[in-house]
Amino acid sequence: MLNFPFVIHILGFFLMGLAVAMLVPTGMAWYFGEVEITGFIFSTLITLVTGFIMFRVKPFHKKLRLKSSILIVAFGWMAFSLFGSLPYYFCNVLSITDSVFETMSGFTTTGATVILNIEEDLSKSLLFWRSFTQWMGGMGIIVLSLAIMPLLGAGGAVLYRAEVPGPSSDKIMPRLQATAKILWVVYVAFTVVLAILLKLFDMSWFDAINHAMTTLSTGGFSTRNASVAAFNSPAIEWSIIVFMFIGGANYSLHYKLFVHGHVRAFRKNREFLFYTLIILLATVGISFEMGFFHNTDSALDLLRDAMFQVVSIVTTTGYITSDYELWGQFSQYIIFLLMFVGGCGGSTGGGIKVIRVYISIKIALLQIAQMLHPNAVYFIKVGKTTVSEEMVGRVMGFIILYIWILGIASLLLTFFGHDFVTSISAVASCLGNIGPGFGEVGAVDNYYMVHESAKWVLTFCMLAGRLELFTILVLFSGGFWKR
DSSP states (O other): OOHHHHHHHHHHHHHHHHHHHHHHHHHHHHHHHHHHTTHHHHHHHHHHHHHHHHHHHHHHSHHHHOHHHHHHHHHHHHHHHHHHHHHHHHTTTOHHHHHHHEEEHHHTTOOOOOOOHHHHSSHHHHHHHHHHHHHHHHOOHHEEHHHOEEEEEEGGHHHHHSSSSSSOOSSSSSSSHHHHHHHHHHHHHHHHHHHHHHTTTTTTTTHHHHHHHHHHTTOOOOTTTTGGGGGHHHHHHHHHHHHHHTTTTOHHHHHHHHOOOOHHHHHHOOHHHHHHHHHHHHHHHEEEEEEIOOOSSSSSHHHHHHHHHHHHHHOOOOOOOSSSGOOOHHHHHHHHHHHHTTTOOSOOOOOOHHHHHHHHHHHHHHHHHHOOTTOOOEEEEEEEEEEOOHHHHHHHHHHHHHHHHHHHHHHHHTTOOHHHHHHHHHHHHHHHTOOOOGGGGGGTTSTTTTTHHHHHHHHHHHHHHHTTTTHHGGGGOOOGOOO
């Protein structure tokens, strides 16, 4: 049974938390004497008052079941994106459509932008808010809320499973709230370390903090028009490569390493090893093609350019240091394929997820083996763990649904006048929460020229991709709303 009063009550709490978060860029606007302070004040007050009114709704009971949890997650992300877009609108920077698109891109850590001139069109407070939305969305707004409030009780476990990306979400600690807190402690620690590192390599503190937030969240928003390429620093690029790689790995592995010193957790994790292998093979392939056919740079520069873009795309961060549309067709195709892989389960990355790709390959090999030996009994294993038939069905169902959404959304974009390459890459990029694509939304372009109706299609794709498809699509099922 849907507990609507409790859903509204919880969403009100979330919106009040968002209003508190808005106080940070509001304070920055005041400190720097920016005219945007008025827009931030209006946005904060509207969000706070709306949240307070919703929070005052008295639930008839506080039991959180599956359907109510799904509503909280889905409507929570929608509410954050809607109210989080208010600063862009009230500061007279973007239209309503573009404001919602930019904010959804932020909270879902997609990194697709409609802003033509980031350095000139946005003040420091808006630049920070843009990065801050990605940082909050990276580990998950709902997980953050679970870390600071025991309001959901045992029912929060359902909410946690619906929120944490990936086909499986390991609980590091027996208690849900402790798990959420630990995930955020690790996340914050990595962010602080990277910010300090970037500062040491001659970034300003403002740029360093912003890029640290959007790197660990695998979001990709930058404070510069040319993204990370604007800094022209190999040290900065290698630092960001390392931390993008970290952000794309399962955070439970990071916890086991830094709290228990379990290095073997990485060596034994098949998903992490496959994730690393994909990056290495793609980097070698692109480096070879660029060096052999198209480039005269040094071997180290080729390696850095190739690895940066490979890690940026496979972790769904979306930073740019090189215009990959000028690379050879072989390299471009590798980049396109990587858009469908994504990070590991339990990471801040989007996409299909490495573990699903790994299991799907196992399924395909199993089908071949069964054709040769039809009477043999086979099991699909990830390491020493046998994958259940239920999990196999869920993985294949997810991939099939992913392809269907990709096809239908791409068809809609062609209806709105966009060419095939732009349409399919824009949808692949937004559905995978990546950012850059090909064609009109390529590495050095953005989504400003995308048709307004198409932006709403892509906004839906960003939300669906971030919530693992099922969480949002189940709302369209008639059975969901029945008693």
